Structure formats: C-alpha cells, structure tokens
Amino acid sequence: MKRREFVKLSGLGMSASLLPTGLMAGRQISVEDLMNPGMDVAGKKRLADIALNAAKSKGATYADVRIARYLRQYLFTREKKVQNLVNSESYGIGIRVIANGTWGFAATNEMTPESIARCAEEAVDMAKANAEIQLEPVVLAPQKGVGEQTWKTPIQKNAFEIPVKEKIDLLMDVNGAALKNGASFVTSNIFFVNEQKYFASTDGSYIDQDIHRMWPTFTVSAISKQTGRFKSRDALSAPIGMGYEYLSDNPAEKIVIPNGPTVYRYAYNMIEDATAAALQAKEKLTAKSVPAGKYDMILDPSNLGLTIHESVGHPLELDRVLGYEANLAGTSFATLEKLQSKSFQYGSKIVNLRADKVQPNTMGRVGYDDEGVPGKQWDLVKNGILVNFQATRDQVHYLGENESQGCSFAESWDSVQFQRMPNVSLQPGPDKYSIHNMIKDTEKGIYILGRGSSSIDQQRYNFQFSGQLFYEIKDGAIVGMLDDVAYQSNTQEFWNSCARICDKDDYRLFGTFFDGKGQPGQASAVSHGCPTTRFNGVNVINTGRKI
Known part of the structure; x- marks a missing residue:
C-alpha cells in the first residue's frame, strides 16, 4: 500500500473511531426516508399489548415496553469540501419485566406479533434465571398509569425538512468566513436527532413521544508561519432541544462583551461565530501566557x-x-x-x-x-x-x-x-x-x-x-x-x-x-x-x- 493510500484509509478509520457508538447505529437511509412518519400510534399500541400480555402470561408481575425509532443526520465538512453525510434509522422494541422479584430484559428488531411475544417470554425467562442469584427483590416505587398520552418537543422548524443543500451551504459559508478571516484550517458539522419513542406498561400507560435535538459546531485553527505553533477555537454554540430555528441571527439573543467575545442564548449565528473564532484563534498565537x-x-x-x-x-x-x-x-x-x-x-x-x-x-x-x-x-x-x-x-x-x-x-x-x-x-x-x-x-x-x-x-x-x-x-x-x-x-x-x-x-x-x-x-x-x-x-x- 502506498503511503498516501494508508494515510487516507487510516484517517477514515480514525474519524469513525472518534464517533460515539450510537452515531453508527442503525441502517443507512435516504434523506427522503427521514420524513417517513413510521408506524401510527394505534399500531404501536397493538404491538405493545402483545408484549405486555405475553410477559404477564409467562409470570411477570410488572412489564414495560419501548417501541422506538431513532432518526439521525450528520453533516461533516472541512474547508471547501463536504467530508460526509450520514442519514440513519434504528427501529425495534425493548421489553423489560420483573419476575420472581428480579429484572429481565430482551429486545428485537423483528416487528412481528410472533417475534414480539417470543421476545417478551425471553425477558421473563431471563428474570427467572437471574432470580437464582438475586440477593434482594426489586423494590419498585408506585407509578399511576397515565393512560394514552402524547408529547413532542415544541419546535418551529423540523430540521429534517430543511433541504440538505441549505444545510451544506450554511456549513460552506461558515468555513468560508473562517478562512477569509485568517483561519488555516476549519471543520464544521451539524448533528440532528429525532427520537420517536412509544412507552407502555402494565401500570396502564401508553405514551407516544417525539423528541428533537440538534448541535451545530465547528473547530477553527490558525498557524503561525514564523513559529509553526497553532491555536484553535471551537464554536460557542450549545447543543440544544430546539428545531432548525436555533440557527438564527436574532440580535436579541446575543450578548456583546466590551473588549471580549459575543455570546449567544436561544439563537445562534454560526457564520458570525466562525468569523470571530478565526480572529480569536490568531490572537491566541500571541496572547500572554498566564502567570500561575x-x-x-x-x-x-x-x-x-x-x-x-x-x-x-x-x-x-x-x-x-x-x-x-x-x-x-x-x-x-x-x-x-x-x-x-x-x-x-x-x-x-x-x-x-x-x-x-x-x-x-x-x-x-x-x-x-x-x-x-x-x-x-x-x-x-x-x-x-x-x-x-x-x-x-x-x-x-x-x-x-x-x-x-x-x-x-x-x-x-x-x-x-x-x-x-x-x-x-x-x-x-x-x-x-x-x-x-x-x-x-x-x-x-x-x-x-x-x-x-x-x-x-x-x-x-x-x-x-x-x-x-x-x-x-x-x-x-x-x-x-x-x-x-x-x-x-x-x-x-x-x-x-x-x-x-x-x-x-x-x-x-x-x-x-x-x-x-x-x-x-x-x-x-x-x-x-x-x-x-x-x-x-x-x-x-x-x-x-x-x-
């Protein structure tokens, strides 16, 4: 293998190894599939009841079911190039039970009535096996069932509905602003997550939730040609439970510090922050080293x-x-x-x-x-x-x-x-x-x-x-x-x-x-x-x- 090929492949491997396991979970899907609404609530309730009934018939004194679909989109760029775009989906059911005073758990992504019933029975079998070595029984605080409920993160713009081109254009503008203002290198990326979670339990709860999170971030580096030293500055954004409206330039949501930086509250101007980051990374190259x-x-x-x-x-x-x-x-x-x-x-x-x-x-x-x-x-x-x-x-x-x-x-x-x-x-x-x-x-x-x-x-x-x-x-x-x-x-x-x-x-x-x-x-x-x-x-x- 030539050195250039080795560096390229090892770099890809390093990039993957730095990602948390959950980022790589699930199957890769198209952008269009991200907008697929998935199974309706009535269908989830039918499957949940199959699991709960199977667990109780096998001897569980308590059971809960989580039917969950996880959608993720990650966009990675460096300087003037898009490095990667990942769209993924993970979908399945997890069943947790108490039998003989002990927890048991099993999960499957085979979403058929037969597979789900079998999975519930496996959870009970595991609990009974664990009970042989359990020193004291599980003490579960009471929780009154809440019936059928729904909850959704209050968002103004669903990030998955924003065209990929618009997101990539934003990241390219971020990189361009940093390079224009003296950055030697810049990477930028955005993470989007949508968790569609359905919970049911023998307490009498059937809860459907739609949860959204996002994180826009970057790293800007400046190198001194005279000394070869480099300094970096990361984005001052916050990962947040909002929709795409977070990426706004709303002046009411920022605080300007005299002789210092600009900081952001519930809206974030990514291009403005990248511009400041490039200038500050250069300034760090000549900053005074702190006396202890x-x-x-x-x-x-x-x-x-x-x-x-x-x-x-x-x-x-x-x-x-x-x-x-x-x-x-x-x-x-x-x-x-x-x-x-x-x-x-x-x-x-x-x-x-x-x-x-x-x-x-x-x-x-x-x-x-x-x-x-x-x-x-x-x-x-x-x-x-x-x-x-x-x-x-x-x-x-x-x-x-x-x-x-x-x-x-x-x-x-x-x-x-x-x-x-x-x-x-x-x-x-x-x-x-x-x-x-x-x-x-x-x-x-x-x-x-x-x-x-x-x-x-x-x-x-x-x-x-x-x-x-x-x-x-x-x-x-x-x-x-x-x-x-x-x-x-x-x-x-x-x-x-x-x-x-x-x-x-x-x-x-x-x-x-x-x-x-x-x-x-x-x-x-x-x-x-x-x-x-x-x-x-x-x-x-x-x-x-x-x-």
Whole structure:
C-alpha cells in the first residue's frame, strides 16, 4: 500500500473511531426516508399489548415496553469540501419485566406479533434465571398509569425538512468566513436527532413521544508561519432541544462583551461565530501566557456548564453514590450520610442547583422518562446545602421516598434503561446583575469561555478544567487575552468559593450530546443552564510554555 493510500484509509478509520457508538447505529437511509412518519400510534399500541400480555402470561408481575425509532443526520465538512453525510434509522422494541422479584430484559428488531411475544417470554425467562442469584427483590416505587398520552418537543422548524443543500451551504459559508478571516484550517458539522419513542406498561400507560435535538459546531485553527505553533477555537454554540430555528441571527439573543467575545442564548449565528473564532484563534498565537496564582474566575455558561456536569451532575447520580457504577464510571464523594446529615455545605449560600426534566429548549426535556414517569423539577443543592440526588423507580426507596424522580433513560430500543442525569442547572441570582457589572466589580480575574480539556477523579472531587478563550481582568476591565490557563480545585471548595451570580437575563445553556455511562456503554444528551458566575480565589496553573 502506498503511503498516501494508508494515510487516507487510516484517517477514515480514525474519524469513525472518534464517533460515539450510537452515531453508527442503525441502517443507512435516504434523506427522503427521514420524513417517513413510521408506524401510527394505534399500531404501536397493538404491538405493545402483545408484549405486555405475553410477559404477564409467562409470570411477570410488572412489564414495560419501548417501541422506538431513532432518526439521525450528520453533516461533516472541512474547508471547501463536504467530508460526509450520514442519514440513519434504528427501529425495534425493548421489553423489560420483573419476575420472581428480579429484572429481565430482551429486545428485537423483528416487528412481528410472533417475534414480539417470543421476545417478551425471553425477558421473563431471563428474570427467572437471574432470580437464582438475586440477593434482594426489586423494590419498585408506585407509578399511576397515565393512560394514552402524547408529547413532542415544541419546535418551529423540523430540521429534517430543511433541504440538505441549505444545510451544506450554511456549513460552506461558515468555513468560508473562517478562512477569509485568517483561519488555516476549519471543520464544521451539524448533528440532528429525532427520537420517536412509544412507552407502555402494565401500570396502564401508553405514551407516544417525539423528541428533537440538534448541535451545530465547528473547530477553527490558525498557524503561525514564523513559529509553526497553532491555536484553535471551537464554536460557542450549545447543543440544544430546539428545531432548525436555533440557527438564527436574532440580535436579541446575543450578548456583546466590551473588549471580549459575543455570546449567544436561544439563537445562534454560526457564520458570525466562525468569523470571530478565526480572529480569536490568531490572537491566541500571541496572547500572554498566564502567570500561575490565585484569581477570581468569571466563568461563562459555555465553560461552567461542563464543570456543573462533572462536579454536580455525576456525583449526585444515586447509582454512583450506591457504588453501582464503580467498575467503569466511578463512585461519588457525596455519600448518603452527607445527604442524611441535612447540613453538608456543598456550596456557598447563593448556590442553588436544580435537576429539571421540563425546562424549555434543554436536551433532557421530555414529557415522560423511559419508565413512564412525568417530567419534573427538584432541588439538589438548596442555599448551598445538599438536599437530594437523582433516582429512578427502583432506587428511590434508598432515599426513603416512594415516588420516582423520573431519571430513567435508554440510549436505544435494544438497551436496558437505567438511571441517567437530568438537566442540572445553577439558578440565576435574584438581583439585577449583568456580566458587565461582574467584570466592573472584579479587580484581578480571568474571564473564561468555551469548553476545554478537563480532568476529574473517580469520586468527582478533585478536578482541573480549561477553556477556549481567556481574558485578563484588571481593575474592572478586560485588558487583553491570556493563554495556557487551567483552574484547579475540589468540588466542595470550588462551589463554596461562588461569590456572585448574574441574573436571569444572562442565563444560557450548555450541554453534551454524548454523555457516556454504563456497561455496555450508553450515551445520553443533557443540558446545563447557568448565568455567568464568579468564583473567588481559585487556583490557576500555567499549562503551556514558560513565562
């Protein structure tokens, strides 16, 4: 094999290996097939009843059914070329039962009455086999059936109805804007997901949901011809639970920072951001390397969202707390004893962190979770005190509660549902206070935007985070760009250093499309909202060249 052929093939393999498993799942379909409405609700109900009846006749005391169709479209470009366009569909049924006090699960994509009945019987057989080694029976919190219900992500424009040419033209314009303004390289892509999920259970629920998510993003790189060094800047967009209307240039949905960047709320101008990214990537090449030390950190939601995810979302998952994820994802420093004390100071008194399955535009928003539990909100940290965790129907009895918090999710019809993170967000400050006020009130600080490298231990306690853009603040003003910045802390120390939070007008979303967990691994999508927030006296290290 010639070297050029080897590089080309190995590059394709690397591109595929970097994609989460769910991206490659399902069969490849045409663009037109994305608009196929699929099976009607009445047909899904007939199949669900076949599964429920077969499971009960075999001895199940509880059963639930998920008939799910997953549609995905991914567009990838680099500079002036389209690299790939993927349209995929995955469709099948997953059946979960309790028999002899034990869970059993089976799935199939053979959507015939005979195959579905057989699949339900296999789930019961598996439960009975598992019961031989089960130490204690499943304790399932009661959930009243909700009858026949429907729920749909409120969108204005279905992304799958937008012509592919229009989407490709947008990405080409994004790349062109970056190259025109000094970028050496640029990649851009958009991810679209539509989950059509039908849930039925022996509790008496028949729920049809139509869920939409999208993520437009890019990476711009600039290279210095003099030194050969390069710097990159990723998009400041948020993955979001909206339709194609998110890709708007609505000026009311952006905030301009003096001597700093432009940030976006619930509309995103991708071309404008790519233009700024090219200029900022070039500026990073000559930015001052940060002197290590203590700084007041002003964290934009595009940066703080990841810290919330890792230092709040994950450690407050009850299955981690109980040790169920120890083999892969780890455990948690936030033990049951800390919750039971009712006095564990997770953060300062202004810190209020809330779990939320109903917040508009978030990726974790649903009408009902994958156990048929209605979406809801609840406090995790109230006035700085740890007050709750995230749990499912078979976990809440460990908290002394008898109602699920609705945190059940499965990546696919052939994956068993388990506890997954809801949207976890920092609540805005009660008083009128903008990012402009915050910068003005800071004497020695660093303003950080965008998601960078991160590291956190298996108990979600000691951590280090970086970012995309770093601005030095002196005496109440941004004085220039910094580089090589990362902040270090531990979860309790960090949240107790929280000194000021902007108001609701600055509240914005961050998120991850591919949050991995479990064995076999599953990915979920979740959002984290917050305003710009200041943390005082945080340790900053220099990650790059000597100063």
